[in-house]
Amino acid sequence: MPEIRRLPDDLVNRIAAGEVVERPASALKELVENAIDAGAANIAVRLAAGGLDLIEVTDDGCGMAPAEIALALERHATSKLPDERIEQVATLGFRGEALPSIASVARLTIESRARGEGERAGEGWRRVIDHGALAADGPAALPPGTRIRVEDLFGKVPARRKFLRSARAEYAVCLDIVRRLAMARPEIGFTLEHDGRRVLAVQPGEDAAARVARIVARELADDGVVIAAERGAARLTGVAGLPTFNRGVADHQYLFVNGRPVKDRLLIGAVRGAYADMLARDRHAVLALFLQVPPEDVDVNVHPAKTEVRFRDPAFVRGFLVGALRHALDTAGQRSAQGPAASAMANWQVEPVAPAPAAPPPPRGLQSLFAREYSAPQARVGEAGQAWRGYDEAIMAPPAARAEQAEAEPEAAAQYPLGVxxxxxxxxxxxxxxxxxxxxxxxxxxxxxxxxxxxxxxxxxxxxxxxxxxxxxxxxxxxxxxxxxxxxxxxxxxxxxxxxxxxxxxxxxxxxxxxxxxxxxxxxxxxxxxxxxxxxxxxxxxxxxxxxxxxxxxxxxxxxxxxxxxxxxxxxxxxxxxxxxxxxxxxxxxxxxxxxxxxxxxxxxxxx
Structure with a gap:
C-alpha cells in the first residue's frame, strides 16, 4: 500500500486554485467581494487583455496593517468569521482561500494602508508574491484602502492557461461579474476600465431599481415592474420586465440571495413558473431579483465559488417567488412593452415618388390665359410606394378597413387608458x-x-x-x-x-x-x-x-x-x-x- 503523506503547501495552494481560480473572472470576483466586505464606498477595477495580463482592484475600505497582509496570504485565514458559526456568515467571502490560491498561480501585489486610529493606522505596506514565492515586502505610498494587482495569471502553469478562451471572451465574463456585484450593492460606486477604456461607471447611493435599469437595460425603467414583497422573515425586492419585454436567452436574469449573486436552479425554475403562461417557451424574462432570508435558512457553503446555495425550505422559497412575481405582474394591468418600430416610422416618413403620368392638355380657353404650356406637377403624394390614382374602384381596390358611426361617446371616454x-x-x-x-x-x-x-x-x-x-x-x-x-x-x-x-x-x-x-x-x-x-x-x-x-x-x-x-x-x-x-x-x-x-x-x- 502506498505511503500516506502530507502534501506540500505550494501544491495544496495550486489544488485550491483549481477550485477557486478557474479563469480571470474567478479571481476578479474574489477580489471585488473582498473589497465589498472591507466596507468600501468606491471600487475601481482595471483589466488588460480580458484579465489575462492584468487584474487590478482598488478600494477605499478599511485597509490592512502589514502583519494583516502577511496573515491574509496564509490558507484559511480570514477576518469574516468571528466565531465558528459558519451558518451565520453575512459576508461574501469567508473561506480564506482566495488570496493564497491566486498568489500560487500568478504574480500578486497587495498594497494596503489601514484606515482609522491607534495601532492599525500607519504607513502603507506592499507585499509581492510571484507564483507562490515571496518577491518583495516593504513600505508603499497610497491613501487608506487596498490595491491588489494580479499579473501573468497561469504564466507558470501553461496547462491551465491553454484552456482559457480568447481575451474578448474572458473580458465578457469579467464584465458580467462586475455588473452583477454592482447591482447587488447600489450603495457602492463601481468603475471598470478595460485596456484603458472605461466601460462601466455607477455612482454610490443610487436607487436599486435605477441601478438595475442602468446596468441591465434602460428600457426596464418603463417596461418593468418593481417587486417588493414579504412573507414571514423572507423579503423579495427587485425589478421584473413585462412579459412582452423579453430575450431569446436567459442571460438577462440576475438573481441574488442575501446580496450574493447566485445561479440557482430552484430560483430559475421559480422564474420560469411565474412567467409560464405569459411567455413563449423560447423566450426568457428580463429581471433582477434580490431575496433576503435569515442566514440560518440558507447554506452558502456548498460550492467553492459560492455561486450555488441550498435552502432549508425550498418549497417555501419557490412559492414565495412565484407568488410575488405574479402579483407584481398582475398589478401592471394592461401594460405592454412596445412602441412604434423605427423601421415602421421610417416607412411612414420616406415615400418613393413614382413618375407622374402625362397630363392631358388643358382646354384652349385656358391656354390663351397662360404664356407657357400647362404641365402637371411632378411631386405627388405616394401611397404604399405608388402614385395616388384616385378613388376609381376600377383602378384601385377599396381600402381593407371598415368603420361605422360611433355611439354617443360618454363624458369620461377620453380618460380610458385604451381609448375609444x-x-x-x-x-x-x-x-x-x-x-x-x-x-x-x-x-x-x-x-x-x-x-x-x-x-x-x-x-x-x-x-x-x-x-x-x-x-x-x-x-x-x-x-x-x-x-x-x-x-x-x-x-x-x-x-x-x-x-x-x-x-x-x-x-x-x-x-x-x-x-x-x-x-x-x-x-x-x-x-x-x-x-x-x-x-x-x-x-x-x-x-x-x-x-x-x-x-x-x-x-x-x-x-x-x-x-x-x-x-x-x-x-x-x-x-x-x-x-x-x-x-x-x-x-x-x-x-x-x-x-x-x-x-x-x-x-x-x-x-x-
Whole structure:
C-alpha cells in the first residue's frame, strides 16, 4: 500500500486554485467581494487583455496593517468569521482561500494602508508574491484602502492557461461579474476600465431599481415592474420586465440571495413558473431579483465559488417567488412593452415618388390665359410606394378597413387608458383614440388573454386536472431515487389528476392521468415528471402542461382575426382589457396592443 503523506503547501495552494481560480473572472470576483466586505464606498477595477495580463482592484475600505497582509496570504485565514458559526456568515467571502490560491498561480501585489486610529493606522505596506514565492515586502505610498494587482495569471502553469478562451471572451465574463456585484450593492460606486477604456461607471447611493435599469437595460425603467414583497422573515425586492419585454436567452436574469449573486436552479425554475403562461417557451424574462432570508435558512457553503446555495425550505422559497412575481405582474394591468418600430416610422416618413403620368392638355380657353404650356406637377403624394390614382374602384381596390358611426361617446371616454374604438382595419386590428395617442389592438391576441383569465377565474384549471382512471393501471420502471421523489409528491400530483403509487423498489403504478392530457403514454408523462423533480425539486412540469392546455383552449375559443366587430363590441373588448390583469400580452408573450403617441404622429407630418 502506498505511503500516506502530507502534501506540500505550494501544491495544496495550486489544488485550491483549481477550485477557486478557474479563469480571470474567478479571481476578479474574489477580489471585488473582498473589497465589498472591507466596507468600501468606491471600487475601481482595471483589466488588460480580458484579465489575462492584468487584474487590478482598488478600494477605499478599511485597509490592512502589514502583519494583516502577511496573515491574509496564509490558507484559511480570514477576518469574516468571528466565531465558528459558519451558518451565520453575512459576508461574501469567508473561506480564506482566495488570496493564497491566486498568489500560487500568478504574480500578486497587495498594497494596503489601514484606515482609522491607534495601532492599525500607519504607513502603507506592499507585499509581492510571484507564483507562490515571496518577491518583495516593504513600505508603499497610497491613501487608506487596498490595491491588489494580479499579473501573468497561469504564466507558470501553461496547462491551465491553454484552456482559457480568447481575451474578448474572458473580458465578457469579467464584465458580467462586475455588473452583477454592482447591482447587488447600489450603495457602492463601481468603475471598470478595460485596456484603458472605461466601460462601466455607477455612482454610490443610487436607487436599486435605477441601478438595475442602468446596468441591465434602460428600457426596464418603463417596461418593468418593481417587486417588493414579504412573507414571514423572507423579503423579495427587485425589478421584473413585462412579459412582452423579453430575450431569446436567459442571460438577462440576475438573481441574488442575501446580496450574493447566485445561479440557482430552484430560483430559475421559480422564474420560469411565474412567467409560464405569459411567455413563449423560447423566450426568457428580463429581471433582477434580490431575496433576503435569515442566514440560518440558507447554506452558502456548498460550492467553492459560492455561486450555488441550498435552502432549508425550498418549497417555501419557490412559492414565495412565484407568488410575488405574479402579483407584481398582475398589478401592471394592461401594460405592454412596445412602441412604434423605427423601421415602421421610417416607412411612414420616406415615400418613393413614382413618375407622374402625362397630363392631358388643358382646354384652349385656358391656354390663351397662360404664356407657357400647362404641365402637371411632378411631386405627388405616394401611397404604399405608388402614385395616388384616385378613388376609381376600377383602378384601385377599396381600402381593407371598415368603420361605422360611433355611439354617443360618454363624458369620461377620453380618460380610458385604451381609448375609444374608432374603427377596424383588415378585420384584425381595432383602432382606438386615447387621450394621449392612437391605440391599435390585435383583437385575437387580446381576446385570447381575456378568455384564458376567465377560464382560470372559473376554475377551469381544477376541472381540467380531474383524473381519468386507466382501464389497466400501467407500471413504469424508474430508478429507486426517482420513485422515492414521486412517492413523496404523490399527494400533490393527485391534485393535478395524476394518481401514482409505489410498486416495488424501482417502479411506480399509474392509476389515473389528467383527463385533458389523454392516456396515450402515461409512462412518458411520469418519466418527464421524475426528471423535473430531480432537476427542480418540485412538480413543475405537470402544472405547466395543464397551463399549456388551458392556453390552447383559450386560443381556439377566442375571437379570430378577420371577424368584423361592431363599435360596441370593440369598446367592450377594450374595457375588459383595462380590467383584466396581464392583458398587455397574449398567452404566447406577444403584445396585444401598441400605441402611437401624439408626438409620434406629429413627427410623421413634420410638425416636430
Amino acid at each position: 374604438a374608432r374603427g377596424q382595419v383588415a378585420g384584425t386590428y381595432i383602432v382606438a383614440e386615447a387621450q394621449d395617442g392612437l391605440v391599435i389592438v390585435d383583437q385575437h391576441a387580446a381576446h385570447e388573454r381575456l378568455v384564458l383569465e376567465r377560464l382560470k377565474a372559473a376554475g377551469a384549471g381544477e376541472a381540467m386536472a380531474r383524473g381519468q382512471a386507466l382501464l389497466l393501471p400501467e407500471v413504469v420502471e424508474l430508478e429507486e431515487t426517482a420513485c422515492d421523489a414521486l412517492e413523496d409528491k404523490a399527494g400533490e400530483l393527485a391534485r393535478f389528476g395524476l394518481v401514482v403509487e409505489r410498486f416495488g423498489p424501482s417502479a411506480m403504478l399509474v392509476r389515473a392521468v389528467p383527463s385533458v392530457l389523454g392516456t396515450s403514454d402515461p409512462g412518458a408523462l411520469v418519466r418527464d415528471i421524475a426528471d423535473d423533480l430531480a432537476q427542480n425539486g418540485d412538480a413543475l412540469l405537470l402544472g405547466e402542461r395543464l397551463e399549456h392546455v388551458l392556453a390552447t383552449m383559450a386560443c381556439h375559443g377566442s375571437v379570430r382575426a378577420g371577424r368584423a366587430l361592431s363599435v360596441a363590441e370593440m369598446n367592450a373588448l377594450l374595457r375588459e382589457m383595462e380590467r383584466t390583469p396581464r392583458s398587455g400580452q397574449c398567452n404566447h408573450g406577444r403584445p396585444t396592443w401598441v400605441k402611437l403617441a401624439h408626438h409620434d404622429i406629429e413627427k410623421l407630418f413634420g410638425r416636430k
